[in-house]
Amino acid sequence: MSSRTGGHYTKPGHPPITSLEHQVKPPLFRRIPPWWSRWALGLIAVDVLITGTATGFTWNYWAQRIPKEVSGSEKSASKDDQTAAPTEMEWVLRPAWQRAGLCAGQFLFGVTFAGTLLGIRARFVRSLTILPGLPPPGPSLSAAKIPMDGRRVFIQTADNRDNFGVELPIRKGWLEEGRDRSEIIVQFGGAKGHWFVGLHDSFINGEKLSLEDARSRFIKEWKAFGTQEDKQM
Structure with missing residues (x-):
């Protein structure tokens, strides 16, 4: 279960920066950024x-x-x-x-x-979390009645500090092949640029897996919620 605040600040043409206040469930993907991004x-x-x-x-x-x-x-x-x-x-x-x-x-x-x-550095993903959809305004709905395509993706890059990152609707996102088997590219319709998911030494749902297992698990979890056709995957 995760919660987050509203938009914190926005760069022109870029998704708003938001904050993930509290997170109990591990993110779908997590990795320590490489040394060059930390320094x-x-x-x-x-x-x-x-x-x-x-x-x-x-x-x-x-x-x-x-x-x-x-x-x-x-x-x-x-x-x-x-x-x-x-x-x-x-x-x-x-x-x-x-x-x-x-x-x-x-x-x-x-x-x-x-x-x-x-x-x-601003496009190298260090954490990716799939958040539950926000209920529509009006009478409160149970979590079971919240539409699945309302789920959102919370991405933190090596450029984001603490709990800040960008939040995008998963229904507008898709996956593409990276430079090799150790990399997956995440893109969103209407958002500038793309994000690099490097699978070396990564954790999927809090579990450290081999490269191939991490790749297949990440793609499977994403496709369980994504609604756009993933390209070349």
């Missing part, structure tokens, strides 16, 4: 430090070696001296457009890395 903010801090250092070094110190310019008196002296003096070389900063171009590339790489990390 994402630290990795981004390192990314900012490296990007800032790289762009600063490039702008202030990226130089090239060119022949040193000689003055008029030095040219006259070299003409009088029959022995050809070796050409002196010196280091000078590269043109500003070259340094600015490389700095822009380094900055773009750093921003892309941080954005990709945060984006994947």
